[in-house]
Amino acid sequence: MAPSVSMEGKNNNLLKIDLVLIIGSLATLVFLVGYVNPLVIAPLDNYETSERDILFSIEKAENLIIDDNIDFTTPDEYKIKDGLKISLEPGKYYWKVTGILNSNVKILTIKSEVNLELRKIDDENYGVVNAGNVQLNVDIYNGTEMIDNVRLKVDEEMESQGVKFIGEMG
Amino acid sequence: MKKLVLLLIGIFMISSVYALGVTPGRTTIDFEPGLQKNIGLEVINSGAKDISIILSAQGELAEYITLSSETIFIPANQSKTVNYNINFPESLEPGLRTGKVFIMEIPDSSELGSSAVLATLAVVSQLYVNVLYPGKFATSDMIIYNADEDGEATFVFPVVSHGEFDLTSVRANVDIYNSLNEKVDSFNTNSIEVPSGEKKEIIYKWKADVPIGNYRAAATVIYDDGKINLEKTFSVGAKELELQEINVNDFSLGEIVKLEMLIENKWSEIINDAHIETRIKNEAGDVVSSFDSASYDIESLSKQVFVSYWDTAGVKVGNYDADVSIYYDDKSSKKSLEFQVEENELTIIGLGYVISDSGGESNNLIIILVVVIVLLVLINLLWFFLLRKKLKK
Numbered sequence: 001m002a003p004s005v006s007m008e009g010k011n012n013n014l015l016k017i018d019l020v021l022i023i024g025s026l027a028t029l030v031f032l033v034g035y036v037n038p039l040v041i042a043p044l045d046n047y048e049t050s051e052r053d054i055l056f057s058i059e060k061a062e063n064l065i066i067d068d069n070i071d072f073t074t075p076d077e078y079k080i081k082d083g084l085k086i087s088l089e090p091g092k093y094y095w096k097v098t099g100i101l102n103s104n105v106k107i108l109t110i111k112s113e114v115n116l117e118l119r120k121i122d123d124e125n126y127g128v129v130n131a132g133n134v135q136l137n138v139d140i141y142n143g144t145e146m147i148d149n150v151r152l153k154v155d156e157e158m159e160s161q162g163v164k165f166i167g168e169m170g
Numbered sequence: 171m172k173k174l175v176l177l178l179i180g181i182f183m184i185s186s187v188y189a190l191g192v193t194p195g196r197t198t199i200d201f202e203p204g205l206q207k208n209i210g211l212e213v214i215n216s217g218a219k220d221i222s223i224i225l226s227a228q229g230e231l232a233e234y235i236t237l238s239s240e241t242i243f244i245p246a247n248q249s250k251t252v253n254y255n256i257n258f259p260e261s262l263e264p265g266l267r268t269g270k271v272f273i274m275e276i277p278d279s280s281e282l283g284s285s286a287v288l289a290t291l292a293v294v295s296q297l298y299v300n301v302l303y304p305g306k307f308a309t310s311d312m313i314i315y316n317a318d319e320d321g322e323a324t325f326v327f328p329v330v331s332h333g334e335f336d337l338t339s340v341r342a343n344v345d346i347y348n349s350l351n352e353k354v355d356s357f358n359t360n361s362i363e364v365p366s367g368e369k370k371e372i373i374y375k376w377k378a379d380v381p382i383g384n385y386r387a388a389a390t391v392i393y394d395d396g397k398i399n400l401e402k403t404f405s406v407g408a409k410e411l412e413l414q415e416i417n418v419n420d421f422s423l424g425e426i427v428k429l430e431m432l433i434e435n436k437w438s439e440i441i442n443d444a445h446i447e448t449r450i451k452n453e454a455g456d457v458v459s460s461f462d463s464a465s466y467d468i469e470s471l472s473k474q475v476f477v478s479y480w481d482t483a484g485v486k487v488g489n490y491d492a493d494v495s496i497y498y499d500d501k502s503s504k505k506s507l508e509f510q511v512e513e514n515e516l517t518i519i520g521l522g523y524v525i526s527d528s529g530g531e532s533n534n535l536i537i538i539l540v541v542v543i544v545l546l547v548l549i550n551l552l553w554f555f556l557l558r559k560k561l562k563k
Contacts, residue, residue, distance in 0.1 A: 074324070112193065117189040
């Protein structure tokens with residue numbers, strides 16, 4: 001009986017080592033895949049903002065690929081570096097990062113913002129600034145009469161004698 | 171006293187700035203019969219004064235828009251979310267239908283006679299509704315990314331299917347003409363499918379095996395039931411100036427340094443009045459030093475040395491980011507370099523070769539990954555095919 005018990009104990013020990021080795025190998029592989037997986041800190045998936053300058057904070061990846069088409073047929077490609085800031089027009093974008101492993105496709109939306117800023121220059125004149133993130137058509141009224149229509153680029157300022165200003169995406 | 175006056179003027183100026191905004195400036199949706207939907211808007215008062223606003227619906231879709239509240243108070247430097255409901259009928263005329271949510275500041279009567287701003291601001295958030303056409307219908311455009319001589323020009327045809335049925339085959343035939351209106355090449359793109367209401371792109375990379383110059387592309391986008399004719403001009407060989415070299419002789423920190431910048435004109439015509447601006451930045455990105463070259467004319471397809479002088483008085487030893495921008499016509503091209511400044515040497519990194527081995531980290535990770543996987547495989551092989559058998563005996 002003794003040799004059989006001893007053999008059984010030996011087999012049990014071998015099986016234990018098998019188990020440790022297999023689980024250890026799998027755990028190491030899972031850890032490695034996680035370790036080389038791109039780490040996207042910002043922006044989050046489905047991020048929405050009206051800011052045009054977007055800061056991308058990404059680790060363990062080489063390139064950022066961004067397109068307004070989910071098929072990435074005409075993408076823009078950027079080398080990832082610290083403080084990578086990209087200026088984007090309002091719209092919906094698809095982006096991913098590539099490296100040893102690629103990230104999944106994420107969505108970023110730059111919402112259009114119509115914003116007019118008005119300041120009094122003197123008794124007759126006003127300064128009107130396009131403080132939004134899109135080009136604007138501005139209708140200028142004096143009383144009920146429309147006296148002018150001006151196209152204002154982002155951050156552009158004009159002077160006017162009107163008393164009512166209506167801004168709309170151009 | 172002077173400071174107090176300036177402060178009062180500053181406070182007055184801040185208080186006399188009004189601002190009114192709305193986001194999104196446009197909401198685009200696809201029409202569905204009987205669709206009811208709630209749409210949110212953020213109305214922004216970024217001015218220094220509390221305001222009240224009034225909302226109204228305008229445009230051809232106004233009758234289908236219901237505003238949740240018509241008058242809203244927004245304190246200074248705050249924003250408020252407002253909602254409106256759309257309640258569509260069973261049908262609308264095909265095409266793009268538009269409506270507007272009009273947001274207007276209510277004038278404050280208490281300010282009459284004061285020196286504050288009395289004008290009124292209003293902003294509009296547009297509602298765009300795409301209504302599908304019966305059958306098959308497409309719109310398209312042609313975008314051409316210009317090529318260098320012997321390079322590739324990329325033709326992109328974004329195709330939008332506005333019909334109620336999918337487009338099963340969309341392709342483009344393109345003829346290229348030179349400035350003498352002689353056909354120099356033709357090509358056909360591959361065919362794609364575009365589902366109803368979606369946008370897809372046809373891409374074609376054309377080998378620009380033609381001399382530098384301007385060309386015209388005449389394209390016909392052919393889809394199941396129709397054709398779209400498109401035409402665009404484009405250039406082969408960009409009207410571009412390229413920084414190729416920077417030479418510095420006898421560098422001595424603290425002195426005025428002469429930089430000779432070699433610029434190549436890649437265009438087939440002379441480019442006049444080009445100049446270079448150099449901005450040297452510290453770690454925080456602030457410009458610590460800047461200098462401009464004189465203006466030069468560069469003959470077609472030739473090179474010219476631009477001379478700039480940099481006064482390095484006060485500049486410390488270290489590494490600096492430098493933006494070198496060439497300005498010509500209404501264009502500019504910028505190159506980001508690194509200036510490594512030492513007492514008697516200036517090394518410029520980033521021209522002609524890679525600034526740094528940016529793939530290093532990634533390569534190290536690959537090496538680690540491969541080494542660990544190989545080790546794992548060896549350990550497993552060793553155990554299961556050698557050690558285990560030995561121990562079992």
